Amino acid sequence: MKLQKRTFGSLLLIALLLLLAACGGGTKDEGTAPVKESTGGTDKPEEVTDQKITIFQSKVEISDQLEALAKEYTAETGVEVEVWGTTGDDYFQQLQIRLNSNQGPSIFSLQHVLEAEKLKSYVYDLSSEEYVSYIAPGMELKIDDKIVGVPYGVEGFGLVYNKDLVKPEDVADYASFVKTMEKFNAEGINGLGLAKDAYFLIGHISNYPFSIQPDHYAFIDKLTSGEVTMADTKEFQEFGDFMETIKNNTPSPLDVTYDKEIGDFAAGKSAMIHQGNWAYGMLSEFDFDFEVGMLPFPLLGNDKMAVGVGNNWAINGTKDEAEVKAANDFLNWMSTSEIGHRYIVEEFGFVPALTNIDAGDLDPLSQDVLDASNKGQTIPWAQNYFPANIVPNDFTPAAQEFFLSKDMTGKELIDKLDDAWKNAVK
């Protein structure tokens, strides 16, 4: 009996200790979160808090710059901003995991309306916020008439080309494209560089046959319900031919990283790369002595640039009121202050989607995107309406197989993509 009593006693002690430890952590968190205190000494009239906000976003290219922006914000207001890192590829999965375990960030990015729909119970309604009124018409992220996301900026992708090597008329349609690729292949230059990462291998480039449909929403719905197949659609048939030409005339993109893709282009080893205006940020870190520009991908003679909103800032509405307010303050500051504007345009290199920002001097790629956008020479980003995660999960393995098997034709690639689509929507 005595033994049992002692056993029981020690167990109880342990349980108590654990409980205390757990509670200790809990109360500390709750203690710091909502407390506001105004510190004297700063010359800012606004209330200074020790509120902390966290940002989780998928655009790897701007992580360093965003952290710098966060530091400037902290210096100005005293609100601590923590930026979480990601590699970008499994961002949305990471986001879901964090949200599910109640460890979500206060601000996160959403690519498109399908992601927003999925996280409907988390996104905060921004409609009544001041900065939302500056969003360029049609560019806001909406669910049921509620604005839930502020665009990062508009972006465009296409054939980024070296003006010394390529002239626009060289890649105006399929025939001229084939000729150009074969010419470069003979000269030992990579005609069109892709990279092995999901979006740079197949994600962006596979947009075109969807985007040049008269109504890509209707087409995608039909594809999902099985009314049409890619193999039976002429846009895809020619896309298959394009991919086959690329494969036969360029080194395998599966050995090429994003960095190498840009580096080779800057070194003049590639005449063109399939990239977006965001690539200029890295490109400008290299020394190169030629002019660059962006051309539309000439699928069926297409002469319009693919322009869209790649990412939107959203607020986690499940956080406590103080944190939501702090997050709102941050987005407001970023969208309206001079420092915020400077970062969006100069540091992030975005083509602004807010009307209160002067685009100023843009880099050449962004300028081409803005010109196309101003002239209305654009096709939409169909990928924003793709089934979630289809690019890394289904399209990429199909594209890898295509680039690895020497005798796989473009037509077989399209069949694989059809299978991939069926698998993603099953």
Added chain:
Amino acid sequence: MKKGNTGWYLLFTAPLLVIFTTVVIIPFIIGIYYSFFEWDGIAANPKVFVGVDNFLRLFDDARFLKSTWITTLFTILAVISVNIVGLTAAVLVTSKLRIANAARTMIFMPYLIGGLILGYIWQFIFLDVFTLIGSITGLDGLFFNWLMDMDYALYAMVFVFTWQMAGYVMIIYIAGIQGIPNDVIEAAKIDGATGWQRFKKITVPLLMPAFTISLFLTLSSAFKIYDVNLSLTGGGPANSTEMFAMNIYNEIFGYGNYGFGQAKAIIFFFVVAAITLTQVYITKKREVEM
């Protein structure tokens, strides 16, 4: 064991029990519960009860069945190569080799590097070093980027996994070899047994307990491998190295099928348990008492 010590034992076991219960037992039970639902993992979205449908659907999932085959093949190759390399290394470093101590440290070292980092290091080796050697020596039939070949990528995985695990099983074998009493070996020597005979008739039977442990460890960790898989090949190219654990992760977080993915995970648990228990049962029976 003295009776008075029970309290102390409990004091040290209880925290472990609490942790084990909260991070293993309870999630496992919740996992079984989820496997009967169709659910996309968003707390606010509906969970639809589908009974055992998720388990039946497994047999229609070609990609899952393919990953079953890949995992099995990988496990067989990995268990063989890890144990051969580990045992050879153990025999070598327990002999009167001059560099025995240095070799022991070097071989064990890779195990101290995390699987993720290890994968990235080898990714670099395969991509840059291998292709470089290939182009210099002209042996590009052997030295090319293994990771970008649908057949060789699996061998690359086996290679890296062996490199990682061999040092660890070597330590176990060393302990086993050092536990073999010298007088038995000496008696055999006096009787005129050759080195190979001594190894086969004395070392191997007396090493059976070490085999049990090493095989169990390699078998279960090869089956459950995820980190090296993720960093080295990411399941590619074209899903040719997508193992069990990665397939389950992709099902749950890639496609957002929490219920279906959980069903896979439960099956996975039973497969791993069944195989490793069978192996332990078989090798245990062959252990000899001194």
